[in-house]
Amino acid sequence: MNELNEILDFLRKVTRTKLNVPKSFLNGEEFENFTREVLFPKDVYELLHKTHNYEQNSEDFVEDSLLPDFKFRNRDLNIEFYVECKYRDITKIQNKINEIVKIHESKKRTNEEDIILEKNIKKIGTIEILSANQFNRLLELNTKQRVLICIGIYYENTKNIYPYILPIEHMITNYIHIYDLENYIVPNNFTVIPDRIVDFYIDKSSNCISCKKPMEKRPFQPLCRNCHINWQKNKIFKSEMNYCHSCGKNHKSSVARPECLDCYKKTVSITFDI
Numbered sequence: 120m121n122e123l124n125e126i127l128d129f130l131r132k133v134t135r136t137k138l139n140v141p142k143s144f145l146n147g148e149e150f151e152n153f154t155r156e157v158l159f160p161k162d163v164y165e166l167l168h169k170t171h172n173y174e175q176n177s178e179d180f181v182e183d184s185l186l187p188d189f190k191f192r193n194r195d196l197n198i199e200f201y202v203e204c205k206y207r208d209i210t211k212i213q214n215k216i217n218e219i220v221k222i223h224e225s226k227k228r229t230n231e232e233d234i235i236l237e238k239n240i241k242k243i244g245t246i247e248i249l250s251a252n253q254f255n256r257l258l259e260l261n262t263k264q265r266v267l268i269c270i271g272i273y274y275e276n277t278k279n280i281y282p283y284i285l286p287i288e289h290m291i292t293n294y295i296h297i298y299d300l301e302n303y304i305v306p307n308n309f310t311v312i313p314d315r316i317v318d319f320y321i322d323k324s325s326n327c328i329s330c331k332k333p334m335e336k337r338p339f340q341p342l343c344r345n346c347h348i349n350w351q352k353n354k355i356f357k358s359e360m361n362y363c364h365s366c367g368k369n370h371k372s373s374v375a376r377p378e379c380l381d382c383y384k385k386t387v388s389i390t391f392d393i
Contacts, residue, residue, distance in 0.1 A: 150206040150271040150280065151188055158269065158282060158311050159202065164191040167199065187257065187266055193313045200265040200316060203257060203287075205248050209297055210275040215243050244297045254293035261287050267319070272297065284311060286319045289340075291347050302339070326367040328360040328377050338364060338386070341377035350374065 155166070168190035187203035223236050248270060249257065257266050268290065270283045285303040305311055318335075325336040327343035329350070334343050341364040342350055350358065356375040363370040364377035365386070372378065378386060 146206045146208070146273075147204065151204045153271070153280070154202065154204050154269050154282075155189065157309075158284070158305060159189070159191050160310055162194075163310055163313065164193055166190075167192055168201075185256065186260070190264075193316065196313050196317065198313070198316060200267055201257075201260065202267050202269050203249075203253075204269045204271070206271040206273065206280075207246055207248070208273045208275070209246065210273070212243055212246065212297065213274055213276070216240055219243070241296060245294050246297060247294050248290070249293040251293050254287075254290070257287050265319075267316070270300065272300070284315075288344060289337075291344060291351065325364050326362050328362050328364050328372045328374070331362045331367055336365070338377055341372075341374060 155161075155169075166189065168186065170186055170188045187201035189202040189204070190199065191202060192199045219236065219239055223232065248268065257268075260266055266287045268285055268287050270285075272281045272283065273279070274281070282305045283300045283303040284305050285300070289303075325334055325341070326332065327334055327346050328341045329346040330343060332343045332346075340347065357373045360372045360374070360377075361369065363372055363379040363382055365382035366379065368379060370379040376383075
């Protein structure tokens with residue numbers, strides 16, 4: 120009887136699975152549906168474009184498939200933007216990180232071992248979100264029409280998908296570390312608030328601490344994309360820069376301390392309501 124149940128369960132799974140479609144596309148298409156139905160539902164966002172799926176492209180490749188998965192218009196604010204969906208299963212990565220941390224926590228560590236641990240976690244947890252070609256293509260498209268990357272992170276231990284929304288210009292390369300996504304999480308089963316989309320692009324009140332290029336306020340990453348790429352070659356957090364991230368005045372700032380003293384006091388006052 121148990122064997123029969125196992126066979127029936129297997130057959131049910133097979134009938135629910137499109138055997139001619141690669142697994143990565145199945146998960147990706149399911150996450151695309153979630154993106155449209157939950158994150159950008161039709162009562163809030165009008166669909167202007169949807170890229171063809173795997174089966175349609177297998178029969179005859181469509182040029183529009185080079186565009187992001189969706190193009191939406193918010194019905195109230197009348198803003199248009201593209202959304203490219205990416206689904207990633209990080210179960211093996213997270214388990215490996217947990218295993219390494221557990222080993223290191225079981226004994227006393229020297230400063231050198233802490234540095235090695237941090238490097239290992241950074242190396243293991245960095246995942247490819249876009250291919251190099253797609254990354255460059257979407258960056259170019261972003262100069263004409265805003266492009267958002269919607270990343271679905273699945274972790275088997277929690278049996279949950281965690282969605283993240285970030286502008287492509289916030290990505291330094293086509294890779295990103297899973298812990299760097301923290302500031303971009305969207306509450307699960309929640310519609311993306313239109314004001315949040317606007318905030319991504321209207322807030323240009325801060326400055327790159329190296330070249331003073333206007334940018335959104337990002338104290339955790341106070342450099343524009345080009346300057347960040349140059350800084351990333353050495354990654355010296357206390358390397359001297361030229362401007363305050365908040366007010367833009369000439370100031371000996373750094374990635375570790377991006378603001379002048381006056382702006383820092385204001386930030387602390389707002390954060391802790393002093």
